[in-house]
Amino acid sequence: MSKQRISIRQARPGLIVADDIYNASNQLVISKGVVLTDRIITRLKFNSITEFNIILERKETPKLAQDMSYSQKVRESAEFKEFQSAFTEKVTAFKGELNKLTDKNESININELLEHTTDLLQKTRNGIHVFDMLHCMREYDDITYVHCMNVSLLSNVFGQWMKLPEKELELLTLAGLLHDIGKLSLPNELVNKQEKLTPSDYVTIKTHTIQGYNILRNKGLDPRIADAALMHHERCDGSGYPYRLKGDKIEPFAKIIGILDVYDAMTSARVYRPALSPFEAISVFESEGLQKYDPAYILLFLEKIVQAYxxxxxxxxxxxxxxxxxxxxxxxxxxxxxxxxxxxxxxxxxxxxxxxxx
Ligand SMILES: [Fe+2]
Ligand SMILES: [Fe+2]
Known part of the structure; x- marks a missing residue:
């Protein structure tokens, strides 16, 4: 058996690991003989493995096709391809409408905005399927628009899990769509900055909550929409911003969107890091402290995801x-x-x- 040393950049699904790979804390990351998949490559990157040995010249066998990772299987499905192209089209349309909204004189056409989300939802089988689809999307440049669309889709799925009446479900979906609208008033270079943010960058970024509230509050909408934009970074234990509100002082829609917002940020790929798997994201929620979130919402959310698997x-x-x-x-x-x-x-x-x- 001959081996070859490769860098993590050369890693691709199908290659076989030649030796046990340990991380800097001497914990076994991957055992020898394991066939690389997207997920395993992500895990290696996550453990800061920069190079390792692979076995040379292995002929691909049918076993390899069965061994395709879950996300590879989703990505290769016809449903996903259809969803992805519809998603790209919707984001472009949604982008134009969102930009018009930041202009104070423009009113909001709720039905038109919601159509984007509902059209996309019709292309998916069930709630967790939406999560799978979003998790497999490639990285986009228009981070804010894509993220708002994702949070809107997740809000709709979550609202259905909560068995919200139709009108409430619509409002929650709209609140998800508009929660970060304040970011459109911030400098583009800052919102899309890829280097580490400075303390003063953070101060500016945090104002998107108040800016969003100001854009939305006079549009004749249900007041919960503007409140969700204002409060989605508040946390039940008072550790959030902008006002360090606690528990019952936070609008319920904002509490829900706060959870979906963090989940989407963790499970979407970014230039500087790969997407986390659903289980990795759940363990981050657990280790950061579930007390930040309303137990009624966070437990329902995490349980539904785990149950699906x-x-x-x-x-x-x-x-x-x-x-x-x-x-x-x-x-x-x-x-x-x-x-x-x-x-x-x-x-x-x-x-x-x-x-x-x-
Ligand atoms: Fe936000
Ligand atoms: Fe957000």
Missing amino acids: VGNRVRLSNGAEGEIRLINQHALSKPIIQLGSSFIDLSKERELSVAAIL
Whole structure:
């Protein structure tokens, strides 16, 4: 067996890892013999692995096709291709309308705005499917518009999970669509800046909440829409901005959009980092503290995502593959996994986590 050393930039799905790969803290990231997938490459990048050995000259076998990662399978589906082209078209149209809105004299045509979201939702099978589609989208330049569209789609799915009446569901979807409209009043270079933000950049960025509120409050809309723009960065424990509001002082729509906003930011690819997998995103929510969010919303949200993957095959952080069998209510990112005839409770295995959905 001959080996070749490659850099992470040369890594591509299908290559086989020749040796066990450890991270800087000496934890096993991937075992030797594992076939690379998009998810595993992401994991390597996440662990700052810059180069490693692969096995040379392996002929591709049918096993490899079955081993396609979950996101590869989604990306290659006809449904996804259709969704992606519709999404691109909708974002362009939505961009024009959003820009008109920042002009104080323009009124809002709610139906036209909502049409973009509802048309896209019709192209998907169910709620979690929307999450999968968005997770597989390529990185876009128009980050703000794409992000607003994503949050709007997620708001609609979440509102359905909450069984909101039709009118409320529409309002929540619209609030998601408009939550970051204040960013359009900020300098473009700042909103799309790829280097680390300076403390003064942060001060400016944070004003998008108040700017958004000012754009929306006199448009004759339900006041919750403007409040969601103002308060979506407030957190229940008072750690948010702009006013450090706590618990009940925060508009419920803003609490919901605050969760979807963070989730979308984590699970979308950015130039400076890859997208996190749903389980990685859930574990970030857990480690950052669920007390930041309203328990009624955050638990419903995380549970629904995890539940959607029960029965799915996953690869663990040590390279082993198994199936998600049961959810741990107290540690949602750490389900119980069946490996052959044995079961592993990830909540009891501190070192192990779900690295990829297969
Ligand atoms: Fe925001
Ligand atoms: Fe946002």
